[in-house]
Amino acid sequence: MTGQAQLLPGTLDLLILKAVSLGPLHGYGVLLRIGQISDQALLIEQGALYPALFRLVRQGLLTASWGTSENNRRAKFYELTTAGRKRFREETQGWNRLAAAMTCALAAQPEEI
């Protein structure tokens, strides 16, 4: 399992928002999309996705509706709401700041101090 990383707590929500921001998806689709955009580097237990999805729906960031999947099966599709889009932008900026700061901090060399 080299090259795979455990998710940091709290990052699953952001990943789901990102995945859904690229177009409406059903649960399994969200999983595949995250795998795809992260180059299969992030490890998510499949079932753990659903409590997170329900939480986002309850917070009003996603809406869900039943539809038919590409496999011709009934599935529930998730979409970003306006609030969800706003939250996604904010969280992305927050993450970028954090990541930049962490990168910078970890790259520090003894002679720079």
Added chain:
Amino acid sequence: MSPFTSLRSLVSTLFRRSQVDAEMEEELRSHIQHRADDLERSAGMDRAEAERRARIEFGGYERYKQEGHEALGGQFFETLWQDVRFALRMLRKNSGFTAVAVLTLAFGIGANAVVFSVLNALILRPLNVPQSQTLFMIERGQNSSPMQSYPDYVDLSDRNRSFDGMAAYDMAPAGLDAGGKPSPVWLYETSGNYFDILNIQPYLGRFFHRSDEHGPNGSPYIVLSYGYWQSRFQGDHGVVGRMVQLNQHPFTILGVAPPEFRGTELFFAPDFWVPIMNTEQVQGWNSLNARYSTGISLVGHLKPGVTPAQATGDLASVAAYLDKSYPKEDGKISFSLSRPGLVGNMLGQPVRAFVSVLMLLTGLILLAACANLGSLFAARAADRAREIALRLALGSSRKRILRQLLTEAVLVSLIGGVAGLLGGIGLLHWLSAWQPVPNMPVNVPVNPDASVYAVALLLALASGLLFGIVPVRQVFRADPWQVVKSGSLSAIGRRYTARDLLLVIQIVVCAVLVTSSLVAVRGLVRSLHSNFGFLPQSAMLVETDLDMGGYSGDRVATMQRRMLDTVETVPGATAVGLTDRLPLGLGWNSTSIFADNTTDLSMPNAVTQAIVYNISPGYFNAAGTAMLAGRSSTWHDDDHSPRVAVVNREFARKAFGSEKDAVGRYYKKMDGTRIQVVGLVEDGKYKTLTEDPQPAVFLPILQSPTSATFLVIRSNRDPHELAVDIDGKLRALDAGLPFTIKTWDTELNSALFASRVATISLGVLGGLGAMLAITGIFGMASYSVSKRLRELGIRIALGAQRREVLGAALGRAWRLLAFGSAMGLLLGVAASRVLSFIVYQATPRDPLVLGGVVLAMLLLGLLASWIPAQRALAADPLMLLREE
């Protein structure tokens, strides 16, 4: 998210539970199908294999479903309801276990509710008057007596600067004639400002005020209590303004007090209130000008911003003034403050001490019950190991399982709590209605209020959580794999576990309770067989107040003589006598005694204070008091002959230094009168059973006449027949005379009231504690035997002796029992010191008590481990091995 949306989501999830559930189910299934589709395509699995793989990859299906529900919100009540239903199912399945648990808690919580209610009514809840937190009673002297004199009251009231006025009151019996037969009543005599000081508003009509006081006997007014108005006048609104006869004097009913106001003493609710100005008409004499006559209580509100300490300082300056102005009566006087309601500190201190100890003990009972149930629940969790392991393996979270176990525990404790509270309420209503003292409005108003219910509920919840938490560690450490394999969830290899600790706590508590109840019972038995200085057995009492019958002046003494002569003719009467007060009755008179050679007759110079009884000739014979030397008083010791007295041994020791030559010597009263001692009688108990020997002096009734008396008739006849005869004779003498006949034993109940209550309550607690100890030891012993049955079987097969088997099976239980009992005994001995305030001669350093405790604990241990021991001895190795 706004509260509104969360509420809406809660409500909608509650109502659409099945729909939400079905949708979630479909969504998760859809996920697994999609995954299976992929696996089928990419890995070339067949459909069944693909679906199996997909399910494994998905993870804990039930757990995620559960978490999904939680994420959707509104899950709390849903889960709770689910848990409650499951718990009820489990409890119904183990009805024996449930019954034991519920009963244990019902007793534990019921006992706590009752004792808390008493604590609440007597100590926590102040008198039911406005701004009761600033209301104080003013006590007198170093040993804080709540009794003051009226002149001192006037000075205190005028000269203090800390109180918003002071009110005075005392209690007295009287005869009320409101048309028909005069009936005996109890009333408060109060200062005119009583209701204004307490800030009470009338329920009907009006109250009397300071402005209604017009000198002695100038305010013939009555304010009825609500209860008496209901019972005597059937709540008749026309009663206001009505004229009634109080001790044959006309009084006007002014109004009715509100139902919640029952006077300023918790134990003593009067029938009505009259101004103290009319005390002569009520009591037959007037002590309003007598500074030495202390018999009234004072209460008052502190002014805003004045602390009790400042007020005490202020009263000290009044005391200094009184000391200087009236050195004879008020020499070295001092004042202190106390909480009103329990006759100041006189009743307050012992009641507070006893109720607090009782509360502590009942708290311990509940703790023991929790320890008991904690180990029961832990044992049950161990026995349910397979069920729990299976649920863990199926993906249920530990949190969820714990929540379920806790729900079960809290449910049990709530059912037990409700059952206990219902029983407690019944007991409290009975207690509130109970009249321990015949013919007096003495009772203990301990009806439960909201705080009692709240405390009971809180205790139920807390104890449920307390014993529910015991098996938590077990569940957290449980490894489903191991459990399913070996079938046990118990910790292995630890020498002493938390369960052992719980058992020890329980045994300690039980031993404390058994010790205190034995100390109390022993004390009561002793007090019943101690020498009272009189023989209440085979003695009848007739309580009369000639004042109520309209007699006054010389006619009183004549009538008393005629009554004595009359009852003497009753068949079977061997001795008759008369006294103004009964020893061990409620209330007493005391007087200062001065040496014969003293010229400075001021309070501090007195050699002693003696309790005074005014008696007729023949009283000592009738009462069964032994005459040690000299003579009793005779009918010749009247107003025209020299003053004489009979004294007890303690009086002789205090006043003359020795008993030997007491007869013939003289002492002086405060007014300077010389009195010769003509007789010496044995010591007795006068105020309380627990008192030290008290000086007492018996004066001839003709030299100090009083109208309220008890006739004492000694006879070996059946009390009922005797009473009928006495009643007939006295009615023939005067048909209008109010009197009551009873045996002295009945009358004495009031004196033994406190120690009886103490003994009964401690006995009940001891019984509860013993019961809990039995179930606790039994539970622990049978559990350990059942766990080690196989090992025991093998030991027996290898030839172990009965003693060794028992040692192996129950040695631990017995060691814990011995340790716990020893600890409990020590603590119990320490706690019993408090008991000596209330229970006569309550001493734990009594070989009978110590032996009794050891024996009781031994018996409890034997009883509780009998069945497990039988089971251990009957362990059959063949059967056990075959079972595996």
